[in-house]
Amino acid sequence: MVRRIDVTGANGVRLAAWEFADPPKGPGEAVHAPASGVLLLHGLMGRASHWASTARWLAERHRAVALDQRGHGRSDKPAEGPFTREAYVSDAEAAIEQLSLAPVTLIGHSMGALTAWQLAAKRPDLVQALIICDMRASALGAASQREWDDWFRSWPVPFATLADVRKWFGEDDPWVERPNPSRGEFFAEVMAERADGWRPVFSRRQMLTSRATWVHDPHWEELAQVRCPALVVRGLDGELGRAEAQEMVRVLPRGEYAEVADAGHLVHYDQPEGWRTAIEPFLDGVLTP
16 A cells, blocks of 8 residues: 655655555554654655565555655656755655654665765754665766766657667666666656657756765765664665775764675665565664564
């Protein structure tokens, strides 16, 4: 079961939150929300539905909510933003407070992980635990941003069919080293049919604007300010290298480390069972149903 709940974020931006619940086991049985809350934050270009498989097993024991962040999914995409780090963090803070999720466990992927640890540093009173999935703390630099700009321009939009979306992002995209069906499925999830074909539900210009607010700076200082238990997870073929991940664990006052084999950057999408195996023991240790 899933239901949509609208949240008011920073600057009055309307955000779509999606609460997953374990369905009643029999006729007339009520759904009782577990006491511990989990907020799932997707990465750049992602959406709440990317967390569906994770949220469903979490919902068996916890209150699981996934947020479409500003500019993404079914949330507002204000033409001029703002798409600052402060706005994203304030949005997540608002969702936690308005949905009464605190003390919350934050699970973030990529950009969502950065938002999660920045919020944990800003509002330790709201956050009881943190999972960081495949996000670097080091600055990526201007060259990285130019590469992304070129990559966005290379997309052959509009796509004629969803099959074309899956094939291009899973096989033909020059950024794909070897066929990756889960990557194709990931991007098919963020496409919508228009009059001329399938196009992303987000603005690529807004995605670059969002990304520009974090790629030029390191984020180690905020990482060191996270006081709650924190798990750093990387895919062995992802963007976060082992040395940097282990340094992040060292910097975190209560950091732990896990890795998922045969997974790239989209860890929870590439290997959902391996992802669950990596994070469930940590969650069992920090969450009380």
